[in-house]
Amino acid sequence: MNQAASDIALVASDYKSGLKPVWCPGCGDYSVLQALTKAMASLALKPEDVAVISGIGCSSRIPAYTSTYGFHGVHGRSLALSTGLKVARPELTVICTGGDGDGFSIGGNHFMHACRRNVDITYIVMDNQVYGMTKGQASPTTDPFWDSALTPGGTGVSPFHPLVIALASGANFLGRAFSGDPKGTAAMIEEAIQHPGFSFVQILSPCVTYRPDQKDWRNKVRPAPVEATSDPARAARRLMTDDGFNIGPLYRGEREPFKLNQNNSSTETYDFTGQFEV
Amino acid sequence: MTQELASSRSVSIAVAGSGGAGAMTTGNLLFDVAAKQGWFGTLTRTLGPQIRGGEAAAMVRLTTAPTSSPDDFFHVLLAIDWKNVERFAAEIPLTSDSIIISDVDGGDVPEVISRSGAKIVQLPIAKTAKQIKQGRPNMIALGILAEMVSLPERTLSDMLEKKLGRKGQEAVQSSLDTIKLGRELAADLPVVAKADFEQPAPGERMVISGNEAAGWGAIKGGIRFVAAYPITPATEVLEWMSSALPKLGGSLVQAEDELSSINMAIGGSYGGIPSLTATSGPGLALMTESIGLAVASEVPVVIVNVMRGGPSTGLPTKSEQSDLNIAIYGLHGDAPHIVTAPMAVEDCLFTAQWSVHLAESLQAPAIMLSDQFMGQARAAVEKPEEIDFGTKREVLTEGVEGYERYAVTDSGVSPMAIPGLPGGQYTADGLEHSPTGTPSTQDAHHAEQMDKRLRKLTEFDYADHWAAIEGDGDIAIVTWGSTTGAAREAAERLREFGINAKLIAIRLLSPVQPEKMAAALAGVEKMLVVEQTHSAQFFRYVRAQYDLPCQAKAFNRAGPIIIRPGEIVNEIKNWS
Structure with a gap:
């Protein structure tokens, strides 16, 4: 972008590619796309300096719907792609995106280690408690008695609590948003991007097709009753007792982010011959 | 001292001992001194699966001309002790012309060794070492072997000073005194090799392992980001690069597993930084899905795979070439990619640099198949010549309206926009896509992109x-x-x-x-x-x-x- 163009303030729609999403009408992810682009506009990020990275799943289609750089990788590995990119190119803004199956099931190990590594990236998970792209199976955040063709009568397995795991693993910013509140979601994403280190935002994003019951989330969500804390012990207690519908920033950590090399250039040379002379 | 046992051009010596006996130290020092003196050769090692200790043998071949071959048998086997030697006796072939040297107080020579019919010489190795304060039997062994290979005292003491100097003068002196007694013990033994080197090689000789050479070659090729997950016998590639990369402004990150390390490398390379990971069979198996992603999204990446015996955990410390199939055929779908293989320790340098050149030039993953034998071997070789392949990734230099990241070109290679470039924004995708990168299931897009990805590899000039x-x-x-x-x-x-x-x-x-x-x-x-x-x-x-x-x-x-x-x-x- 030349100087003249960069002087013109970009708006949310400038961050959209215009490609028509594959999502079902009424999908919560439309609002997340709206919130994400709004947050980028509000932060006046240059689209060329942002990379939106994802894995596989409905929500993982989001990079192609933005006008930034993007990478739609394989299932479950988006955080590894994001980490590699950010470490190699620290000056970029790296936003990792995806769903609950991609992030917490097949990608669960990377989730924990991304939290503890604390690289300065933002991880946005659109949690709808279901595998939508494969047409309705239970995910790690699904209620144990939710019936599906693959697990009739339910999985019988307790749901995964992503925010608790993230906190215990060392994430530096935690928040929960609701896609039905795009404005609040945008503000949350904006803060997450600005917060140093690994920021994790769980966005409740209903699946109208396979989880029509989630239409009721609108009535369940509420602003978190207290301000976010920077005390991990206090945050853990709150998260362990919350019912999953408290919305807002929940934890603002003060850990030192992963140290990034600012100089990954391939132009420098060094003669290693001396190391091997006898 | 005139008996000519080995050919004048080559001698092979094995030093064996149980954990802590210092057989590897003896072998390494012998090798370094010989290299300094002008010998070429290879030092390989055989190890058990123990984390530390356990049986070990250093297998040295010294030659007057460069070679990367083992000989048919060993002229000398020196055993500091016989503990567990049967576990690798088969890896040390002996003939009736060979000499077995062992400690007179170390018990009988095990049948697996003695049945070769080799001449057995028993010497008071441990007892003699005790004459020196802090004297160690492995330094007696070094003295014996130095004498048998006619290595001058001066070259040996210089090397000891260099390698052990940090332990203090007392330790160096103790070792030198012990070595001297070892030389005296060898007085009646034949000289097995005597090269006509008038003076030590004038600084042109280099000792390097295949794993180090692979790391160095990769850096010469332009690698500046590495994602690492440890695995035997590839870890040394990563460890060497970890300390080397910061000298060039590069960096290495330890990943949580190989699923992650390959994706981190792909992520770094997508960002425009030539990237690499190194692994062995089990890790390569985990990486294959994502190597397919690098094929589809056309992101250059280098995977150094140091082969060991398989399947499954297999023989982690032993060499094999059995990852050939998975390297060539292991990716799902039709996934054209590059597979290279170095031929020797020093060729790891060339082939790694070339592999980076191919990956970067062709915007495709390159798997380099090294193996434990050359990866963990140390070779005494001539210093390498500088090579410049003119490696350059074809990148988009200026943003264009309607940029097609996956444009169908004659060469099959299309300019890649690097994040940060205004007007180059696109989404790299593992889904089949149109030239712009937009996901597509159309047969025409699939056909033209498949052709393009194959064509760029087949049309390239790989020279000789x-x-x-x-x-x-x-x-x-x-x-x-x-x-x-x-x-x-x-x-x-x-x-x-x-x-x-x-x-x-x-x-x-x-x-x-x-x-x-x-x-x-x-x-x-x-x-x-x-x-x-x-x-x-x-x-x-x-x-x-x-x-x-x-x-x-x-x-x-x-x-x-x-x-x-x-x-x-x-x-x-x-x-x-």
């Missing part, structure tokens, strides 16, 4: 780097990887017997080079395919991929018993 072709004749020894050393020496010996043998050692395993291979095989009537696998993977690959105008026979064996040149010679001589 694709293989080493040496000699001429109607018999060819066709091989790849670390068995090249033995094959080359076998061809040389056959020529001395008056049999014209040609060596064809393939460095570029994928994509295949049918025209070049046809030229190489012109006039060949018989080819012996030599490899270290149980199921003759390379033989099957050669037969499937190339038109063979000749008889073909496999000479293959699983690890860990390496293939020796004499076996190849016999195989050809007995092939009627």
Whole structure:
């Protein structure tokens, strides 16, 4: 972008590619796309300096719907792609995106280690408690008695609590948003991007097709009753007792982010011959 | 002291001992001193699975001319003790001409060793070491061997000063005193090798391991970001790069597993920084899905795979060439990619640099197949020549309206926009896509993108780097990887017997080079395919991929018993 163009303030729609999403009408992810682009506009990020990275799943289609750089990788590995990119190119803004199956099931190990590594990236998970792209199976955040063709009568397995795991693993910013509140979601994403280190935002994003019951989330969500804390012990207690519908920033950590090399250039040379002379 | 045991050109010595006995230290010091004195050669090691300690043997071959081949047998086996030696006795072939040196107080020579009929010499190794304060039996062993190889005292003491100096002058002196007693113990032993080096090699000799050479070659090629997950026997590639990269402004990150390390490398490379990871069989298996992503999204990445015995955990500390199939065929779908293989320790340098060049030039993943034998071996070699392939990734230099990241071009390579470039924004995708990168299930897009991804590999000029072709004749020894050393020496010996043998050692395993291979095989009537696998993977690959105008026979064996040149010679001589 030349100087003249960069002087013109970009708006949310400038961050959209215009490609028509594959999502079902009424999908919560439309609002997340709206919130994400709004947050980028509000932060006046240059689209060329942002990379939106994802894995596989409905929500993982989001990079192609933005006008930034993007990478739609394989299932479950988006955080590894994001980490590699950010470490190699620290000056970029790296936003990792995806769903609950991609992030917490097949990608669960990377989730924990991304939290503890604390690289300065933002991880946005659109949690709808279901595998939508494969047409309705239970995910790690699904209620144990939710019936599906693959697990009739339910999985019988307790749901995964992503925010608790993230906190215990060392994430530096935690928040929960609701896609039905795009404005609040945008503000949350904006803060997450600005917060140093690994920021994790769980966005409740209903699946109208396979989880029509989630239409009721609108009535369940509420602003978190207290301000976010920077005390991990206090945050853990709150998260362990919350019912999953408290919305807002929940934890603002003060850990030192992963140290990034600012100089990954391939132009420098060094003669290693001396190391091997006898 | 006049008996000529070994040929004047080559001597092979094994030093064995249980954990803590210091056999590896003895072997390494002997090797370094010999290299300093002007010898070429290789030091390989055999280890048990123990984390620390356990049995170990250093296997040294010293030669007056460069070679990467093992010899057929060892002239000398020196055992500091005999603990667990039966576990690798088969890896130390001896003949009745060999000499076994052991401690007179260390018990009888085990039957697995003595049945070779080698001459047994028992010396008071441990007892003599005790004469010196802090004297260690492995330094007695070093003294004995230094005497047998005629290594001058001065070269040895300089080396000891260099290697042990940090432990203090007292430790160095104690070692030198112990070595002196060892030399005296060897007074009645034959000199097994005496090279006519008037003075130490004038600083042109270098000692390097295959794993270090791979790391260095990769850096020469331009690698500046590495994602790492430790695995035997590849870890040294990563450890060496970890301290080397910061000297060039590069960086290394330890990943949580290989699923992550390959994706981190792809992420770094997508960001425009040439990137690499290194692993071994089990890790490569985990990476294959994402290597397919690099194929589809056209992101250059280098995977150094240091092979060990498989399947599953297999033989983690022992060499094999049995990852050939997974490297060539392991990706799902039709996924054209590059597979290369170095042929020797020092060739790890060249081939790693070349692999980076290919990956970057072709915007595709390159798997380099090294193995434990050369990865963990140390070689005394000439300093390498500087090579410049002119490696340059084709990138978009200025943003364009309607940029097509996956534009269908004649070469198949299309300019890649690097994040940060205004107007170059696109989404790299593992889904099939149109030229702009937009996901597409249309047959036309699939067909043209598949053609493009294959074409860029097949149209590329690999020059004569694709293989080493040496000699001429109607018999060819066709091989790849670390068995090249033995094959080359076998061809040389056959020529001395008056049999014209040609060596064809393939460095570029994928994509295949049918025209070049046809030229190489012109006039060949018989080819012996030599490899270290149980199921003759390379033989099957050669037969499937190339038109063979000749008889073909496999000479293959699983690890860990390496293939020796004499076996190849016999195989050809007995092939009627």
